Structures are given as structure tokens and as C-alpha cells.
Amino acid sequence: MGLGYIARILEDNGIQVLLVDNYVREQDTLRAIEQFDPQIIGLYMHTPGFYVALDLLETIRPATTAKIVVGGPHASLMPETIPDYVDHVVQGEGEHVMLEMCQGVEFPRIVNNSVSGRITKLDVIKFPDYKHFINEAYNWEFELYGSKASKVLTMHTSRSCPYRCSFCGVEAIWTRRYTYFSADVIVNEIDHLVETYGADGIYFREDLFTANHKRVRRFAELLKQRDYSIEWACEARADITDPSLIELMYESGCRGLYVGVESGDDGGLDKKKKDLDLATMRQFFATTNSVGLATYATFAIGTPGETEEEIKATEDFIAEINPTSHDKFAYLGLPKSQDYHTLLETKDYYHIDSSGIIYSEKFFEMAHRLYDSADPRLFFLKEQKRFLAENKDELSATELASYRFPGIISDLHNFKSSQNDFVAKRALES
Ligand code: B12
Numbered sequence: 092m093g094l095g096y097i098a099r100i101l102e103d104n105g106i107q108v109l110l111v112d113n114y115v116r117e118q119d120t121l122r123a124i125e126q127f128d129p130q131i132i133g134l135y136m137h138t139p140g141f142y143v144a145l146d147l148l149e150t151i152r153p154a155t156t157a158k159i160v161v162g163g164p165h166a167s168l169m170p171e172t173i174p175d176y177v178d179h180v181v182q183g184e185g186e187h188v189m190l191e192m193c194q195g196v197e198f199p200r201i202v203n204n205s206v207s208g209r210i211t212k213l214d215v216i217k218f219p220d221y222k223h224f225i226n227e228a229y230n231w232e233f234e235l236y237g238s239k240a241s242k243v244l245t246m247h248t249s250r251s252c253p254y255r256c257s258f259c260g261v262e263a264i265w266t267r268r269y270t271y272f273s274a275d276v277i278v279n280e281i282d283h284l285v286e287t288y289g290a291d292g293i294y295f296r297e298d299l300f301t302a303n304h305k306r307v308r309r310f311a312e313l314l315k316q317r318d319y320s321i322e323w324a325c326e327a328r329a330d331i332t333d334p335s336l337i338e339l340m341y342e343s344g345c346r347g348l349y350v351g352v353e354s355g356d357d358g359g360l361d362k363k364k365k366d367l368d369l370a371t372m373r374q375f376f377a378t379t380n381s382v383g384l385a386t387y388a389t390f391a392i393g394t395p396g397e398t399e400e401e402i403k404a405t406e407d408f409i410a411e412i413n414p415t416s417h418d419k420f421a422y423l424g425l426p427k428s429q430d431y432h433t434l435l436e437t438k439d440y441y442h443i444d445s446s447g448i449i450y451s452e453k454f455f456e457m458a459h460r461l462y463d464s465a466d467p468r469l470f471f472l473k474e475q476k477r478f479l480a481e482n483k484d485e486l487s488a489t490e491l492a493s494y495r496f497p498g499i500i501s502d503l504h505n506f507k508s509s510q511n512d513f514v515a516k517r518a519l520e521s
């Protein structure tokens with residue numbers, strides 16, 4: 092979506108754009124570059140994709156004289172890890188910097204747009220043009236929530252999150268300043284997606300769609316008044332305690348909420364700086380369950396300082412709140428969250444890879460406890476430890492999986508975990 096936003100502003104200003112998504116479908120990027128012959132190449136980089144992006148950069152650099160620009164979460168967080176031959180690294184939002192760069196404005200190598208460059212009201216920009224995505228093999232469904240919708244289009248309507256969870260890197264990527272499109276503009280865009288592409292579902296994939304309850308209420312009211320019906324799902328916080336808002340969301344077509352619950356212990360929630368208590372979460376899940384609104388609850392387990400008692404209380408709490416589905420993830424130190432800094436201070440890790448990801452001892456143990464023994468993630472970790480012991484290459488788990496050990500892709504066939512199943516399917520498709 093990030094590249095989609097950038098493409099939109101460039102195209103609206105008469106600049107030709109070719110958008111290549113190697114995540115959904117691995118493509119011959121060199122050939123695409125040769126045919127399109129761009130003056131500027133922009134690359135999205137997030138930390139999990141660091142090694143993949145490096146491989147791509149190393150292929151591209153000798154083959155083109157085009158200016159190469161890297162942006163995205165990893166560029167915002169760890170610009171120092173991006174190779175010197177990259178002409179520009181953009182931290183923060185890319186729309187205006189890329190437009191000005193294409194128009195010939197000169198920039199320093201590292202463009203820090205994270206704080207002062209933030210677009211305060213997103214309504215001033217346009218949503219990505221779906222012509223770039225519509226014919227690609229994306230997941231056009233949201234089976235995770237039991238919905239039968241089959242033309243589910245993704246939207247991203249807000250940036251950042253005003254909260255401060257200790258394991259989360261959002262603040263370091265965006266600052267805590269929450270910006271968003273207004274409800275009216277979102278619903279107008281949905282009108283367009285329904286009319287042009289026959290959309291029957293919208294999946295809001297953003298850090299926190301529901302941070303501003305007033306916006307959510309207005310959005311649901313407007314959508315309910317439309318003469319078409321459409322289903323939607325989003326990432327939410329378990330802090331919506333007003334049952335009338337949850338009911339309204341359901342009536343407007345909401346069929347699924349992706350909720351980070353994280354712990355079943357008030358002390359544990361405090362340590363994770365969740366700024367929520369169990370009583371509020373109980374109330375939230377009682378309402379979603381009574382309304383029939385599906386929930387997918389997630390738990391980051393093994394964050395620094397978490398105790399066995401807290402983990403046991405989390406198990407009990409999952410049974411009590413009864414979400415429609417849930418997953419527990421072993422905490423891995425993605426750069427620059429508060430917990431990440433704690434791990435650096437306590438030195439409680441066995442490896443930091445070149446992208447900056449910290450592998451804590453607890454992570455290794457927790458992954459073996461939480462994931463099924465056939466889960467390929469465990470295979471990645473074991474291989475990674477072996478590599479480290481033999482002092483060979485420095486590889487991330489993801490990298491081991493997708494690039495160095497193609498054979499294990501077949502293991503993904505058997506890999507079932509509600510959310511990651513989609514990721515696995517995507518990997519197989521591409
Ligand atoms: C949709 C999504 C997914 C999808 C699709 C991922 C994909 N590969 O396409 C799914 C569900 C599969 C997914 C999975 C995962 N995800 Co995810 N995901 C997102 C999410 C919610 C939205 C992405 C988006 O559309 N953003 C909207 C646009 C507007 O923002 P943007 O992409 O950052 O782009 C802007 C700027 O960064 C910049 N920019 C971006 N590219 C470029 C390029 C240039 C040249 C320039 C100049 C600027 C620029 O300009 C853009 C417009 O302003 C983000 C959260 C987020 N807020 O971005 C997490 C996020 C990217 N995911 C994250 C993580 C950790 C994961 C997983 C590891 C989770 C897990 N434990 O399994 C996996 C990894 C899978 C993989 N290998 O990619 C982290 C990455 C953190 C990091 N340090 O990089 C994020 C940032 C969430 C977070 N807040 O921590 N994810």
C-alpha cells in the first residue's frame with residue numbers, strides 16, 4: 092500500500108510509474124527495469140524483508156544508472172544498515188519526497204521525514220489506484236473471520252498509533268502521532284471500489300483502525316446508510332466498551348476484529364505498557380461474542396520480564412474471553428521498541444543479525460514451547476543456530492526459509508496457523 096500511495100501522487104503529477112510487487116509474485120525485476128528504463132527506482136524495505144531487499148539491491152545496482160531510493164519501516168528505523176551505494180534513504184512518509192525528487196529537487200542522502208514531514212490530514216492525499224493491484228494474486232478473502240466475501244480489497248486509512256506497547260516498534264517508525272483519513276472520505280472511496288471493482292469486502296490493514304472511536308462511529312453510520320452492503324474487518328484495540336458502538340459496527344458490515352490482547356494478567360499488561368486492564372477486555376469480548384462479531388486475538392509471549400505465572404494466567408484468560416480464534420507468538424526483538432532496548436541493555440540474547448533483529452534466549456525456548464514441532468519456524472531457528480555455531484553466514488530465519496532452503500517450502504503445505512497460513516499460502520503461490 093505504501094508504494095501504492097507514492098505511485099498515486101506521482102501519476103497524478105504526470106510521472107510514469109511501474110509498480111512491481113515481488114512479495115505477491117517473484118518477478119524478473121532486471122527485465123522489468125530494462126524494459127521500463129526508469130530514472131528513479133524506489134524500494135520498500137521492512138526489517139523482516141531486509142535480506143530479500145539486499146539481494147534485490149545487489150542485483151539491481153550494477154545493472155542500472157538510475158537513482159536508487161530506499162524507504163519503508165526499516166529505512167525509518169535503521170538507515171545505517173542500508174548499503175552506501177543506495178543513493179537516498181527516506182525515513183517516514185514518501186509521497187512528497189518522491190514527488191519532489193522526480194521533479195528534480197536535490198536531497199541529502201538520508202532524508203529524515205519522520206517527524207517534521209508528517210502529513211497531518213491524510214485527506215489531502217489520494218488512496219492508491221487499484222489498477223496496480225487488481226489483477227495480481229493477492230488474498231481477496233478474509234476467511235480468518237469466517238466471511239464468504241471473495242472480493243475483499245485492502246485499505247490503509249490511518250498511520251501510527253497513539254499507544255506505547257513495550258514490544259511494538261510503531262512509535263519508533265512513525266512517532267505516536269496518529270493521522271487518518273476522515274470517515275466521509277473513506278466511505279466515498281469504498282463507493283468507488285464497489286462501483287469499479289465490485290468489492291464485497293474491505294480489510295483495513297493498519298496499525299490501529301479504531302484509535303479514534305468518533306471516526307469509527309461516523310464511518311459505520313455512513314456505511315450503514317449506503318444502498319449496497321459490504322463486509323469489513325480491521326485491527327482493533329479491546330478498549331471499545333460501549334456496546335452500542337460494537338453493535339453499530341456489526342450492523343454496518345463489520346465481521347472481524349484483529350485484537351492484540353497480549354496477556355491475561357494485569358501485572359503482565361502493565362509490564363507490556365498495554366494501558367488496558369483485564370476488566371475492560373472482558374467487557375469487550377463479552378460484547379463481541381454476544382453480537383456475533385468474530386475476533387482474532389494475538390499474544391506476544393516471552394517479552395522481557397514476563398513470568399511463568401503470567402503466561403499461565405494468559406492461558407486461562409484465553410479460555411475465559413473465548414475469542415473466535417487466537418495465536419500466540421514468541422516475542423522477537425524487532426528494532427527500536429522499548430523491549431528491544433531492554434534486551435540490548437540486559438544482553439539477554441544469543442544473536443543480533445545484520446538487520447538489527449535480536450534473538451533472545453527466551454525467544455528460542457518460547458518458540459519451541461509455543462509452536463508445533465512440525466512448524467517450519469522451528470526448523471529455521473535450528474538451522475540458524477547451526478549456522479552461527481559453525482560461524483558461517485549471518486542469516487535471518489525468514490531468509491533461511493525462503494532463499495537458502497527452498498526444499499522446506501513444501502513443509503509450508505502442512506503449516507496451519509490461522510494468520511500465518513495466509514503468509515504460507517502466499518509464499519507457495521509466488
Ligand atoms: C499489511 C501488513 C502486512 C501484510 C502484508 C505484508 C507484505 N509483505 O506486504 C501481512 C499480514 C502478510 C504482514 C506480515 C508481516 N508483517 Co506486516 N504489516 C502490514 C501493515 C499493517 C501495513 C503495511 C502498509 O500498507 N502500510 C501503509 C503505508 C502507508 O505505510 P508504509 O508501507 O510504511 O509506506 C510509507 C512509508 O514507509 C514510505 N515508504 C514505503 N516504501 C517506500 C519506498 C520509497 C522509495 C520511499 C521514498 C518511501 C517509502 O512512504 C509510504 C507512504 O507514506 C504494516 C504496518 C504499517 N503501518 O505499515 C505491518 C508491518 C510492515 N509488518 C510488520 C511485521 C513485523 C510483519 C511480520 C513479521 C509479522 C509476523 N510476526 O509474522 C510479517 C512479515 C511478512 C513478510 N515477510 O513480509 C512490521 C515491520 C516492522 C519493521 N521493523 O519493519 C510492521 C511495520 C508492523 C509494525 N508496526 O511493527 N504484514
Ligand code: SF4
Pocket residue numbers: 252253254255256259260261298299328351
Ligand atoms: S501494539 Fe497495537 S496498540 Fe500497542 S502501540 Fe503497537 S499498534 Fe499501538
